[in-house]
Amino acid sequence: MTEKRDYTEYWKEKWQNRETFFHRAKNHPFLEKNLEKILNKNGRILFPCCGKEVDMAWLASLGHQVVGVELSDVACEQFFSENGLKFSIKMLDQFKLFSSEDGRLRIYNGDFFNFGLKYEKPFESVWDRGSYVALPKELREMYPSHMKNLLEENARYLLDVVEYDQSLYSGPPFSISPDEVNVNFGSLFNCEIIEQKEIKPCHPGMDQVVPNISKMSEEKNQTKTYPDFWEERWNKKEIGFHQKTNHAYLVKHLGKLVLNKNKIRILFPFCGKAVDMAWLASLGHEVVGVEFVQMACEQFFSENNIKFTVKDLGDLKLFSSEDGRIKIYNGDFFKFNTKLEKPFECVWDRGAYGALHYDMRVKYAEHMKNLLVSSVRYLLDVFEYDTSLFPGPPHSCPQEEIQKLYGSEFKLELLESEKTISISQKLSDLNQPLDKLYFITK
Structure with a gap:
């Protein structure tokens, strides 16, 4: 995956073939534990490359407004149907907009790099669990500046990544080192490590990668x-x-x-x-x-x-x-x-x-x-x-x-x-x- 066109086709194909190993059937524990750090009461949160994450329905049930962006229309449709939510579809210039009846859930079906402030006002919060790690290197370098343009000045952003031995598996999801987070995000954001734990491999090709570390921001307790x-x-x-x-x-x-x-x-x-x-x-x-x-x-x-x-x-x-x-x-x-x-x-x-x-x-x-x-x-x-x-x-x-x-x-x-x-x-x-x-x- 070396071009934007490649990454869009790759992930659309995964959804079409039902190869959605990355999907979680439960709310993410990192998000549950740290929700108050990023989201105020009745807040508004962005889910880039959201798939059909169940966390979106959970947050909407708490009274928050959730805006997702997702390449695959299959993922968008499955999210609403699997969560028993009625929805409407509106055709926009570069997106299909899937909206729940109460308006608390909106998913823009299209390329995240085409998503901008003409569609939504700046966001106060971001939960980024599967977006950044899904992109090849050249797009990860572009990603932070695009994200920065979508956020309020004092926005709060949880970035969940994995790190592993790249000689055993090349991705995706791609291994993201603390230094890469700093290089790509550090000039635009203040980065802080708040979680780190070993997890089971999240892709069949990662079975030999031990340990597979899930991190929110970067490593902890370096002193x-x-x-x-x-x-x-x-x-x-x-x-x-x-x-x-x-x-x-x-x-x-x-x-x-x-x-x-x-x-x-x-x-x-x-x-x-x-x-x-x-x-x-x-x-x-x-x-x-x-x-x-x-x-x-x-x-x-x-x-x-x-x-x-x-x-x-x-x-x-x-x-x-x-x-x-x-x-x-x-x-x-x-x-x-x-x-x-x-x-x-x-x-x-x-x-x-x-x-x-x-x-x-x-x-x-x-x-x-x-x-x-x-x-x-x-x-x-x-x-x-x-x-x-x-x-x-x-x-x-x-x-x-x-x-x-x-x-x-x-x-x-x-x-x-x-x-x-x-x-x-x-x-x-x-x-x-x-x-x-x-x-x-x-």
Whole structure:
């Protein structure tokens, strides 16, 4: 399904052949649980690509107005007949309009991308259970802006997606990663994860996909899961991201970062055992790293033959070189603050920002701002690639996202953008992701 024409024919054929594996005979539990988050009393809600969802009849019975959009006339007819609802049909220019007698239920039979405000006023609420996940990639990229045009300014939108191993099944329904939701929706909407659970496969072709995760928005509780993930990588020696030589971008742009000063303090978030820290200290600079994995801290000092001390600070341990030029705080970056170190004027961020899921990157950017002086110089190195081919980590970090999270307070300059042989084998198999370097200043 690579064109709009393909997707319309595909789903019409599914309904004609009664291959409606995706249809639920009961109300969706995510919608029941979170209804009050999106819908006021006697509210009005949009169901894109609605099929014959029973949730529509349930919401109408509660006094709400429900507007669906559906390609298949078979689905529209079955919805009304199976729910015992009398209806009328009106021919419009690009749609058939199916309406219940009381007017609380209206389904526009036609292509969702042709649906606009000439048919209905803007919506306050959306329940999107089977629409976004049904579309091929190029249409998913178009979908959020079209949806945005249909909504009130403060609309509330529940998006239900599935995520699974795409090497076992290619869709539809298509696997949707948290990063894709952010890339496609993030510039237009504020996204928040509110549900996640394992479900049974919703398509015969997905029988071998385990687990199949149903998500409303994106993943939850990343503050708890990201340290465990990276500690496991270090324990298993799966550290393909570690470079044994100084990073070429840092070497090339060091003068821009330190303003050719002989001694300056530089923050290395999620530093691992980066050899760049020893190099910068040898030049006379002071380096402060923050690293969750204790093994990485110990290996940095031992592999660089640097004597060190360890001090327990409660939430964090402080590893310090004897000359004091290198300090690594071992613990959660989000517990590192200006009570431990005064604000920084320089940052080298090579693997921190891109190691996190989007919801944590939002938190990270806000936390980072609290650690910086107003005249900061900040080099941010990230990857950018097609998230439908690889979900990360390292995660794809598009320029639009970085602009959104930093742009209101800082200036962004793109210094480098090169195709790269990646630090991840899976990422290397893609069509050469871009390694981008941003310079962030006031």
